[in-house]
Amino acid sequence: MDLLILRPQYTAFGMQRLTLRKAAPADTDRIAELFAGDPGDEAIGIAGSREKAIAFGTGMVRLPDSAQGWRQTVVAELDGLVAGILMAGGDHEDTPVTPRLVYLALRTFGPLGILRLLPRLRARVRVQPKTPDGAYHIAEIDVDPAFRNKGIGGALLDHGEAAAHTGGYHIMSLTTSTANPARRLYERHGFQVAETRTDTAYKRYTGIDGRHLMVKELR
Numbered sequence: 001m002d003l004l005i006l007r008p009q010y011t012a013f014g015m016q017r018l019t020l021r022k023a024a025p026a027d028t029d030r031i032a033e034l035f036a037g038d039p040g041d042e043a044i045g046i047a048g049s050r051e052k053a054i055a056f057g058t059g060m061v062r063l064p065d066s067a068q069g070w071r072q073t074v075v076a077e078l079d080g081l082v083a084g085i086l087m088a089g090g091d092h093e094d095t096p097v098t099p100r101l102v103y104l105a106l107r108t109f110g111p112l113g114i115l116r117l118l119p120r121l122r123a124r125v126r127v128q129p130k131t132p133d134g135a136y137h138i139a140e141i142d143v144d145p146a147f148r149n150k151g152i153g154g155a156l157l158d159h160g161e162a163a164a165h166t167g168g169y170h171i172m173s174l175t176t177s178t179a180n181p182a183r184r185l186y187e188r189h190g191f192q193v194a195e196t197r198t199d200t201a202y203k204r205y206t207g208i209d210g211r212h213l214m215v216k217e218l219r
């Protein structure tokens with residue numbers, strides 16, 4: 001992914017200092033914690049339990065070719081503690097299906113569990129809108145629950161937008177569940193809902209209607 005951020009950015013943040021920088025291998029455990037340590041209804045519904053959602057999500061971050069790994073991540077540090085993460089870029093790809101990924105799935109769900117997972121994954125795919133071609137895509141944004149509603153998520157979005165501008169992108173995109181209050185944050189930052197996909201099986205598994213594609217045109 002082309003994060004395009006070579007030097008850390010510092011911002012005065014109340015009495016504290018917020019630093020945005022590219023992640024390093026040593027950040028992997030913290031990225032895993034922020035990415036998967038507090039799973040939402042969607043992840044729990046698809047994985048089948050909170051424990052499985054945490055185990056699979058943290059395992060995904062640790063895979064060598066992970067699309068959710070440190071290479072793809074910008075971290076927001078508040079006085080030295082990583083409080084938030086952003087995974088974004090113009091060339092977002094899914095984690096490749098390698099033997100390690102299959103092993104992680106078998107270890108987490110077991111062979112029968114994987115069979116039970118398949119219809120859930122298909123339902124998840126049905127509600128996933130297609131990302132616009134050539135968009136700078138926000139694939140993931142997470143802030144530690146202890147540090148939410150302080151503007152860190154907004155700072156990470158601004159950082160993504162600056163990188164998109166620098167990279168010459170004309171459009172940004174993201175997807176979010178129809179139940180996620182983060183939509184208000186995205187609308188404040190100029191994103192608008194461009195498409196909504198719903199699915200009855202997805203709703204049965206997760207309790208959520210579906211997912212929105214949100215886009216922002218850059219000028």
Ligand SMILES: CC(C)(COP(=O)(O)OP(=O)(O)OC[C@H]1O[C@@H](n2cnc3c(N)ncnc32)[C@H](O)[C@@H]1OP(=O)(O)O)[C@@H](O)C(=O)NCCC(=O)NCCS
Nearest residue numbers: 141142143148149150151152153154175176181182184185
């Ligand atoms: C979305 C998230 C990254 C925002 O980070 P943040 O540092 O709290 O963001 P800010 O302080 O800049 O903005 C606060 C906004 O976040 C949203 N928000 C608040 N609580 C939230 C929650 N539990 N989950 C999702 N979004 C939330 C609201 O839109 C809020 O603005 P509002 O009070 O005007 O409605 C953070 O809430 C989070 O990590 N949520 C869980 C993971 C998630 O849903 N990620 C987005 C996936 S698309």
